[in-house]
Amino acid sequence: FPIPTNPHRNPSPQIQKIPSANPPTQPQPFQKLEKRCAMTPLPYSLLPLLVALLLTTTLTHAVDQTKFRTCTQTGFCRRHRNKAPANAYTAALLSSNPNEPYKFLLHPGKGYTQTHPNLSLTVDPLSNGAVRVRVQENNPATARWESSDILLPDGLVRCSSATHSETPQTVTISSSCSSPDGEDPADVVVSLSPFKITVKQGSEVLMSINEAQLFHFEHKRSKLGVPEPTAPTQSDPAADHHNGKKIVGYWEDGLARYEDGTTEVKPVDDVATMVKEDEDGFWEEKFQSHHDAKPNGPMSIGVDITFPQKSTKLYGIPEHASSLALHATRTPPSPHSPSKAPKYKDPYRLYNLDVFEYDLDVPMSLYGSIPLLISHSVDTGRVAGAFFNNPSEMFIDIWEGEGMGSHWMAETGVMEIFLLVGGSKVSEVYKQYSSLTGTQALPPLFSLGYHQCRWNYKDEKDVYAVHKKFEEHDYPYDVLWLDIEHTDGKRYFTWDKRFFPNPVEMQQTLWEQGRRMVTIVDPHIKRDNNYYVHKEATAKSLYIKNADGHSDFNGWCWPGDSSYLDFTEEKVRKWWAEQFKLDKYVGSTPHLHIWNDMNEMSVFNGPEVTMQKTTKNLDGVEHREWHNIYGMLFQRATSEGLVLRSGGKERSFVLSRSFYAGSQRWGAIWTGDNAARWDHLAAAGPMLLTINTAGLSFIGADVGGFFGNADSQLMVRWMQSGAYQPFFRGHAHHDSARREPWLFGDEALQMLRQAAMERYALLPFWYTVFHTSSITGMPVMRPLWMEYPKDANCPALDHQWLIGSDLLVCPVVQKDAVKVNCYFPGNQDWYDVRTMQVQQTPTSKWANLDAPLDTIPVFQRSGSIIPKKMRLRRSTEMMKNDPYTLVVAGDSATGELYIDDGHSFDFENGEFAKRRFDFADGKLTNTKLGGNWGANGTCKDWIERIIFMGVSKRPSKVVTSGGQELEFTYDKNTLVVRKPELGVVDDWTLQIIS
Numbered sequence: 001f002p003i004p005t006n007p008h009r010n011p012s013p014q015i016q017k018i019p020s021a022n023p024p025t026q027p028q029p030f031q032k033l034e035k036r037c038a039m040t041p042l043p044y045s046l047l048p049l050l051v052a053l054l055l056t057t058t059l060t061h062a063v064d065q066t067k068f069r070t071c072t073q074t075g076f077c078r079r080h081r082n083k084a085p086a087n088a089y090t091a092a093l094l095s096s097n098p099n100e101p102y103k104f105l106l107h108p109g110k111g112y113t114q115t116h117p118n119l120s121l122t123v124d125p126l127s128n129g130a131v132r133v134r135v136q137e138n139n140p141a142t143a144r145w146e147s148s149d150i151l152l153p154d155g156l157v158r159c160s161s162a163t164h165s166e167t168p169q170t171v172t173i174s175s176s177c178s179s180p181d182g183e184d185p186a187d188v189v190v191s192l193s194p195f196k197i198t199v200k201q202g203s204e205v206l207m208s209i210n211e212a213q214l215f216h217f218e219h220k221r222s223k224l225g226v227p228e229p230t231a232p233t234q235s236d237p238a239a240d241h242h243n244g245k246k247i248v249g250y251w252e253d254g255l256a257r258y259e260d261g262t263t264e265v266k267p268v269d270d271v272a273t274m275v276k277e278d279e280d281g282f283w284e285e286k287f288q289s290h291h292d293a294k295p296n297g298p299m300s301i302g303v304d305i306t307f308p309q310k311s312t313k314l315y316g317i318p319e320h321a322s323s324l325a326l327h328a329t330r331t332p333p334s335p336h337s338p339s340k341a342p343k344y345k346d347p348y349r350l351y352n353l354d355v356f357e358y359d360l361d362v363p364m365s366l367y368g369s370i371p372l373l374i375s376h377s378v379d380t381g382r383v384a385g386a387f388f389n390n391p392s393e394m395f396i397d398i399w400e401g402e403g404m405g406s407h408w409m410a411e412t413g414v415m416e417i418f419l420l421v422g423g424s425k426v427s428e429v430y431k432q433y434s435s436l437t438g439t440q441a442l443p444p445l446f447s448l449g450y451h452q453c454r455w456n457y458k459d460e461k462d463v464y465a466v467h468k469k470f471e472e473h474d475y476p477y478d479v480l481w482l483d484i485e486h487t488d489g490k491r492y493f494t495w496d497k498r499f500f501p502n503p504v505e506m507q508q509t510l511w512e513q514g515r516r517m518v519t520i521v522d523p524h525i526k527r528d529n530n531y532y533v534h535k536e537a538t539a540k541s542l543y544i545k546n547a548d549g550h551s552d553f554n555g556w557c558w559p560g561d562s563s564y565l566d567f568t569e570e571k572v573r574k575w576w577a578e579q580f581k582l583d584k585y586v587g588s589t590p591h592l593h594i595w596n597d598m599n600e601m602s603v604f605n606g607p608e609v610t611m612q613k614t615t616k617n618l619d620g621v622e623h624r625e626w627h628n629i630y631g632m633l634f635q636r637a638t639s640e641g642l643v644l645r646s647g648g649k650e651r652s653f654v655l656s657r658s659f660y661a662g663s664q665r666w667g668a669i670w671t672g673d674n675a676a677r678w679d680h681l682a683a684a685g686p687m688l689l690t691i692n693t694a695g696l697s698f699i700g701a702d703v704g705g706f707f708g709n710a711d712s713q714l715m716v717r718w719m720q721s722g723a724y725q726p727f728f729r730g731h732a733h734h735d736s737a738r739r740e741p742w743l744f745g746d747e748a749l750q751m752l753r754q755a756a757m758e759r760y761a762l763l764p765f766w767y768t769v770f771h772t773s774s775i776t777g778m779p780v781m782r783p784l785w786m787e788y789p790k791d792a793n794c795p796a797l798d799h800q801w802l803i804g805s806d807l808l809v810c811p812v813v814q815k816d817a818v819k820v821n822c823y824f825p826g827n828q829d830w831y832d833v834r835t836m837q838v839q840q841t842p843t844s845k846w847a848n849l850d851a852p853l854d855t856i857p858v859f860q861r862s863g864s865i866i867p868k869k870m871r872l873r874r875s876t877e878m879m880k881n882d883p884y885t886l887v888v889a890g891d892s893a894t895g896e897l898y899i900d901d902g903h904s905f906d907f908e909n910g911e912f913a914k915r916r917f918d919f920a921d922g923k924l925t926n927t928k929l930g931g932n933w934g935a936n937g938t939c940k941d942w943i944e945r946i947i948f949m950g951v952s953k954r955p956s957k958v959v960t961s962g963g964q965e966l967e968f969t970y971d972k973n974t975l976v977v978r979k980p981e982l983g984v985v986d987d988w989t990l991q992i993i994s
Helices: 029-039 044-059 075-081 426-437 460-472 503-511 532-539 570-578 623-645 678-693 712-722 746-761 763-776
Strands: 089-095 102-108 119-125 131-137 163-166 170-175 186-192 195-201 204-209 247-250 256-258 284-287 290-293 301-307 313-316 348-350 372-376 383-388 394-401 403-410 415-423 450-452 479-482 516-520 524-526 555-557 560-564 592-596 654-656 668-670 728-730 801-803 807-809 819-823 830-832 846-850 858-861 865-868 884-889 892-899 913-920 923-930 942-949 957-960 965-971 974-983 988-993
Touching: 075 394, 075 403, 089 186, 089 195, 102 170, 119 170, 119 186, 186 415, 195 415, 204 383, 204 415, 301 383, 301 415, 313 403, 313 678, 383 403, 383 426, 415 426, 426 763, 450 746, 460 479, 460 503, 503 516, 524 532, 532 560, 570 623, 592 623, 623 654, 678 712, 712 728, 712 746, 746 763, 763 801, 763 865, 763 892, 858 884, 865 892, 884 892, 884 913, 957 965, 957 974, 974 988
Parallel strands: 450 479, 450 728, 479 516, 516 592, 592 654, 654 668, 884 942
Antiparallel strands: 089 102, 102 119, 119 131, 131 415, 163 170, 170 186, 186 195, 195 204, 204 301, 247 256, 284 290, 301 403, 313 372, 348 394, 372 383, 383 415, 394 403, 524 560, 555 560, 801 807, 807 858, 819 846, 830 858, 865 884, 892 913, 913 923, 923 988, 942 974, 957 988, 965 974
């Protein structure tokens, strides 16, 4: 296929790439630099060198990892990781009141000073089956900070049936609440000396806390002569590494841009000089030019959580550009334990960061953090989990020995661990976890369609032109997006009137054909006293403060000097929500939805491109305590704002880059700044599976890759893969060539459109699976091991996946490949969704499948019934009255269909229909599972086609329960019943007669 050209690209070489598509009404520092770079004449002798440099810059995309700290550059991680296992703590039962958690006193043993405080341990069996374990100082003068915005109260209800027994060495707590149906209840055994917690089901150990004796708890203290914290500085006061140059801006790489058009040279960091050796980062640390003062001293916490010998793999703790199954990062603490050599030298890190052009197959942190770890055993089929609820910076070591182990190290906060007792049911783990943090919110139906985005569609004419082309090519899409350049000088909630003079008319025009729009709103607010948002936020004192607790923090982001709202504060979230009202967000309409970016939070001139840890929220709590929840709380406030805009009637759609445990309640997530490369396409599947495994399902990767240029083949393969991932959006950097589907040639366009059509045909199925997730907490996009836990081939598989339990997807992610190796789990057949024939597989269940460029291999599980809509429409809005098709696989099958209005909260009041389809002995039945949708006869949804795959011989006739004989065709074991005209919400029976 031809490589598309971009007529809008500036053919002149640029020395630096500065973000600007349209000049705002006031000059911006970035644009000054861009003009200077473009106008500086270059000697002809330098042209060959420049060309080589530009080629290298264009073709090589990789993060500068030296901008981000590793464990060896982080004091608390070094201290915990270097700690030798020691029997340092003993436990004593203090209280066993049946109306309260079991209370223990933890007493420090050898190796701790006499001033080290006793600790309070509580163990609390919950009614949801999980076990809550908390450790903090015993009767501290000042309690450690913890957020009240993560856990749901209903998930913290105590189990009323808990009992206990004691021996001189143990306290055993039993609870029938932790007994999945038909299984033994779980016992929590607290060993007293040395302190350890073990969860057992019958005689089998599911998991342990402090089995390896790595528990370490640092306490708040004071140090004579430590001064009061001062406002953060941009550099080390001991040296000016800017050499007197005037800084006019910062870029997302964290480096300064100077007035003379040059760029800051990255400072070389010397790990050995960061901290004093005798205290190893207790009171202060330095990273590159940034200084972190710690007036409270060290307050880190750490402990090991281990899983038994039969544990096969560990999963979770996103976000990392790595495989689904976690790799070892260290050898087991016990020198006598057999072990697997670690793949990574550093632990997995959880610290939300703006990682520009991230690397693959590394444990470094990315944009979001969910401290949830899942263990799975092939031998027993059992599943268990641990949720370490702490939003401060974390490192997690993983080891493989006799079983699997993990070592959790957090900079500060309360040690709060929820042990999730799944037993033989994966669903139990997710039931328990979602009761604590929430299930996946049911998204509006349109948000499951295709989204077209670019940084940036430059003006209304561009928007209309793109929209028109989608129409001309019969290419379905639902949402057109606008990035930061649509605003007036990066002032959010505004429009650049030179390029978007009629935003309401623009949105209405798209809505008339069923399309919506999304605009970007980031958390950094331009410090401009004439900007109404900044003026009001300043007057109301809503911004994060410097270390002095009084002055507003000032950091650099897209607008230049910026302040950051404190979303940890409820009154700030309420104020923010009000900004989305139609009379405040002038130019918005009810059909406009929101994109939250840069919410890690991103600060171009801050340490690791984020905010100094000494800054404080409005309650005076340091940023280090709440860093990882900031992005989620920002998305929450935005989502609540869109709901408020509708008077509480309409569901919101908000996309966020940053996330934490509980983000599934507020909207969608994407995997950030990926690249137009085959290895990034291949990495998308494992990344999305990992985030789904952590309970967050509405997730996707930018189709085509954000950075660089995708050729036709890569674009087709990515569109095919993206069509079978939960969030489906194409996006590109402003330096990338335009990549709308019609720019890749007619043949590629047909393939791209086919992929999108497959997505839209399956929307009833997607919506039903999302509804199931909103009830049960089960992931939408599932690794194979979740459905086939005893299949030894499944644990490490992450190049293929399941949608719900019924669709198996085997994408092609290698350049020039026309075959793909796919594994078919279980003992049932799998039907090719295109040919409708059973896929023949060898005894090994592996098959090397034909996959020409126009094909993504997808298979339906025998025993399932999948609902579809087969008519090609422009958007989900245009499909809402279309009839349904049912696809029945095998001679015995079941399936469900969920329907509501697709946009409001009326379903919470019973305005929905949930139907169950059963097929056995040639009889297909439709029965009601719940809901009142159509109870008054207003529902006109009907079924226009039923496809039966795997019918061994042609039937004589097909009849309804009323005796009506139906028209059908039969070919190659596939029976198609046409126009049965059966109501979706009606009970009925259809009989196939031989």
